[in-house]
Every structure is written in C-alpha cells, then in structure tokens.
Amino acid sequence: MKTLIVVSHPDISNSQTQQFLKKGSELTDAIWHHVEGLKSIEVDLERKLLESADRVIFQFPLYWYAAPAGFKKWLDTVMSRNFVYGDGQFHLEGKELGIVVTTGLPAKDFKIGGIEDITLDDVLAPYRAFARRSHMKVLPYLLVDQYWYKTENQQMQLLMDYQRYLSQDYPDSLNNRQAWFEKRLKSFVDNLPEDSQTSGKLILDTYQQQIENLDQLNDTLKMIKEGEDDSLE
Amino acid sequence: MKTLIVVSHPDISNSQTQQFLKKGSELTDAIWHHVEGLKSIEVDLERKLLESADRVIFQFPLYWYAAPAGFKKWLDTVMSRNFVYGDGQFHLEGKELGIVVTTGLPAKDFKIGGIEDITLDDVLAPYRAFARRSHMKVLPYLLVDQYWYKTENQQMQLLMDYQRYLSQDYPDSLNNRQAWFEKRLKSFVDNLPEDSQTSGKLILDTYQQQIENLDQLNDTLKMIKEGEDDSLE
Numbered sequence: 001m002k003t004l005i006v007v008s009h010p011d012i013s014n015s016q017t018q019q020f021l022k023k024g025s026e027l028t029d030a031i032w033h034h035v036e037g038l039k040s041i042e043v044d045l046e047r048k049l050l051e052s053a054d055r056v057i058f059q060f061p062l063y064w065y066a067a068p069a070g071f072k073k074w075l076d077t078v079m080s081r082n083f084v085y086g087d088g089q090f091h092l093e094g095k096e097l098g099i100v101v102t103t104g105l106p107a108k109d110f111k112i113g114g115i116e117d118i119t120l121d122d123v124l125a126p127y128r129a130f131a132r133r134s135h136m137k138v139l140p141y142l143l144v145d146q147y148w149y150k151t152e153n154q155q156m157q158l159l160m161d162y163q164r165y166l167s168q169d170y171p172d173s174l175n176n177r178q179a180w181f182e183k184r185l186k187s188f189v190d191n192l193p194e195d196s197q198t199s200g201k202l203i204l205d206t207y208q209q210q211i212e213n214l215d216q217l218n219d220t221l222k223m224i225k226e227g228e229d230d231s232l233e
Numbered sequence: 234m235k236t237l238i239v240v241s242h243p244d245i246s247n248s249q250t251q252q253f254l255k256k257g258s259e260l261t262d263a264i265w266h267h268v269e270g271l272k273s274i275e276v277d278l279e280r281k282l283l284e285s286a287d288r289v290i291f292q293f294p295l296y297w298y299a300a301p302a303g304f305k306k307w308l309d310t311v312m313s314r315n316f317v318y319g320d321g322q323f324h325l326e327g328k329e330l331g332i333v334v335t336t337g338l339p340a341k342d343f344k345i346g347g348i349e350d351i352t353l354d355d356v357l358a359p360y361r362a363f364a365r366r367s368h369m370k371v372l373p374y375l376l377v378d379q380y381w382y383k384t385e386n387q388q389m390q391l392l393m394d395y396q397r398y399l400s401q402d403y404p405d406s407l408n409n410r411q412a413w414f415e416k417r418l419k420s421f422v423d424n425l426p427e428d429s430q431t432s433g434k435l436i437l438d439t440y441q442q443q444i445e446n447l448d449q450l451n452d453t454l455k456m457i458k459e460g461e462d463d464s465l466e
Contacts, residue, residue: 064312130297
C-alpha cells in the first residue's frame with residue numbers, strides 16, 4: 001500500500017509532535033510531504049503524487065477549528081473542480097482519506113457543552129465532505145492530543161498507532177491488526193543477526209500459533225452462536 | 234453601529250458577486266476590508282479595526298467547504314490565543330459575528346443526502362465555534378447562492394437584505410426591520426431636492442402612520458390573547 005502524508009505546519013522544525021510523527025513515518029514506506037516546505041505548489045506534480053497513492057493522509061494541528069492556512073492554500077491550489085469531480089471524472093476515486101489531527105487541548109474538551117463546545121467530528125466535517133465529493137473512502141481520524149504530556153509508554157503506543165494508521169488495512173479489526181503485526185514481526189526477524197535468528201523464529205512461530213488458536217476459538221464461538229440462533233426459531 | 238466586513242476572495246475584481254456586494258456596502262457606513270488586498274497583515278492594526286467594530290462580518294466564497302486560504306491566513310495571523318481568550322481577557326467579547334457566504338451551487342444542494350451531502354450550518358460550524366470561544370454573538374449566516382442566475386428583482390432584494398445584514402439591529406424581527414427602514418427613508422427624504430420634499434415627507438408620514446396602525450393592531454391582538462389565557466385558567 002502506498003501512503004502519502006500531506007503534512008501542514010507553519011513551523012514544523014519546532015513542533016515536537018510533528019518531528020515525533022515524522023520519525024514514526026520513516027519506519028514505514030509512507031511519503032512525508034510537508035506543504036509549507038514546498039518552494040511553490042506545482043499542481044501537476046502534486047496531482048501525480050496523489051494519484052500514485054492508495055491512502056492519502058491530511059495531517060495538521062488545529063488552528064481555530066481547521067487546518068492551518070498553508071494546508072488550505074495547498075488544497076485550494078491543487079484541487080480544482082475538474083480534477084476532483086468534473087465531467088464525471090473522479091481522479092481520487094476509491095483512495096482512502098485519513099486525517100491525523102493534533103491538538104493542544106485534551107480530547108475531552110471537544111464535546112458539546114465542553115470547553116470547545118464542538119466535537120472533533122463536527123470540526124472535521126468539511127474534510128469528510130471533500131472526501132465524499134471526490135469519492136474517497138473516509139478513515140476514522142487519528143487524534144494526537146497533548147503530545148508533550150504523554151509518558152514514554154504512551155508515546156510508544158502512539159508510535160504504533162500512527163504506523164498502523166499509515167500502513168494497516170482498514171477497518172481496524174483484530175484480523176487486520178494481527179496481519180499487520182505478523183508482517184512487521186517477520187521482517188524484524190529476517191533482519192536479526194545470525195545468532196539471534198533461532199530465538200527470533202521461535203517468537204514468530206509462537207505468535208503464529210497463537211493466531212491459529214484464536215482462529216479456532218473464533219470458529220467454535222461462531223458455531224455456538226449459530227446453534228443459539230437455531231434454538232430461537 | 235460600526236460594522237467591519239472582513240472580505241476574502243483571491244480574485245475579487247473578477248467576482249461579480251463581491252463587486253455587487255461592495256456597492257451595497259457603500260450605501261451603509263460599514264468598512265469594506267479585503268484581506269487578500271493587504272500588502273501585509275499588520276496584527277496591531279487589524280486588532281484595532283476589530284476592536285472598534287460592534288459587528289464583524291466574515292464574507293467569502295466557499296472553497297472546499299471553508300473560506301479561501303487568504304482568510305485562514307488572516308485568521309491564523311491576527312487571532313492569537315491570548316487576544317481571543319487568554320488570561321480571562323476576551324477582546325472581541327459582546328461583538329456580533331455575521332457570515333456572508335457565497336456559493337456557486339444552489340442552497341438546496343447543501344442537505345444531508347443532497348449533492349453536497351452536508352448542511353451549510355455544518356460547514357460553518359468551525360466559525361461558530363470561534364465565535365463562542367471569543368464570546369461573540371453569532372448572527373444567522375446570509376447565503377448568496379448563484380448570484381449570476383438572479384433576476385434584477387432578486388438582485389434588488391439581495392441588495393436590501395445585505396444592507397440590513399450590515400446595519401440592522403438583530404434579531405431580524407418586524408420591529409427591527411421597520412426601525413431600520415424608517416431611518417433610511419428619513420435620510421432619503423432629507424436628501425431629496427427642494428421641489429420633491431413635500432411629496433417625500435408625505436410618503437414618510439404615511440409610512441410612520443402605518444407603523445402606528447400596526448402597533449395598535451398588535452396591542453389589540455395582545456389583549457385578545459391575554460383574554461384567551463385567562464379563560465384557560
């Protein structure tokens with residue numbers, strides 16, 4: 001899967017959050033594309049980048065309930081009506097659109113009646129409308145709130161969540177998570193030094209065995225549920 | 234009432250809609266402030282302009298379900314957290330915030346299940362959230378859809394609606410409409426040439442007499458309703 005991260009931040013080198021996410025993206029094949037860093041917005045180049053991606057991520061901090069001006073400039077410049085939906089042509093059709101939004105306030109403030117008195121779903125509705133108009137598939141947004149307050153464990157969790165957001169198949173089901181993790185574990189074991197290969201493969205075997213056990217349990221559960229359904233008839 | 238119109242359009246001289254609205258604004262005392270026309274955004278000057286206004290209008294065409302990039306740049310630059318709500322200081326507190334939004338698509342397309350599959354209230358929610366955060370009073374937005382399809386009569390109606398939006402007291406009640414119209418009629422009659430003054434004053438007298446008649450009818454209606462309330466007890 002090819003993922004393009006369209007990142008917007010007017011002062012990205014001083015953003016701890018964005019620098020951390022950038023390192024996370026480098027552990028995947030995703031392309032990090034910082035729009036304020038472009039000398040000029042070359043429409044044709046940007047569109048080729050978009051067209052070559054299977055998943056497009058809009059990534060930005062919230063400034064007054066929307067992406068920064070630099071992102072809007074990129075969107076207004078690259079997305080003409082004709083490119084997005086004109087003449088029955090949908091150049092972004094079928095691609096996935098994800099949003100990684102970072103906030104200085106905690107998630108709990110984005111509630112009706114809360115400090116911000118608006119939900120993040122409502123804040124992001126205009127981007128969802130764009131996705132629908134361009135026939136893209138919307139992924140649930142990934143929120144990174146108050147990065148600088150996170151413990152080291154929470155940061156590691158975020159690093160995994162972010163990598164999965166960039167490269168895992170959606171929906172975010174147990175099966176898709178397992179497949180994603182197994183693939184990464186395999187590649188990790190393959191790259192171990194020779195003297196660690198044996199124990200690495202043991203871990204991988206154990207993991208794969210556990211997935212099989214889980215699958216069997218799921219099958220059993222399914223049979224039980226089907227039996228219950230029958231008894232209701 | 235002092236009204237500041239913060240207008241955003243990247244190519245305003247070629248926008249028939251904005252040029253028409255500009256002429257409308259010149260019939261009022263409102264200040265027309267085109268953000269893309271500024272050489273640079275001088276934060277202190279912009280804030281003084283805002284602070285001197287009783288009503289602030291954000292006016293823009295919808296580009297991908299939001300104001301153009303130029304507006305966002307102005308907003309991101311002028312509105313710091315400290316200016317808007319920091320340290321318990323609300324520099325825009327109590328001012329009215331209106332939104333004049335122009336669209337190329339007709340109003341009926343902005344419905345759940347419609348072509349745009351989102352309502353204009355949802356599109357404009359981020360600006361409303363800004364108003365709440367800054368303790369401003371939100372006015373209902375004024376939509377100008379498909380200006381170029383409007384008949385001459387519809388354009389004249391729009392011209393009146395726009396002028397009222399800039400200078401009439403809110404809520405948009407019959408009393409506030411009458412007061413607004415009476416004030417304008419007076420000033421119109423005062424500026425008539427001498428030989429038209431007599432007929433001008435006659436029109437004004439008739440209008441004022443009609444308002445009085447209407448007030449009396451309302452009083453009667455009120456008494457009748459109160460009587461009905463009593464009879465329910």
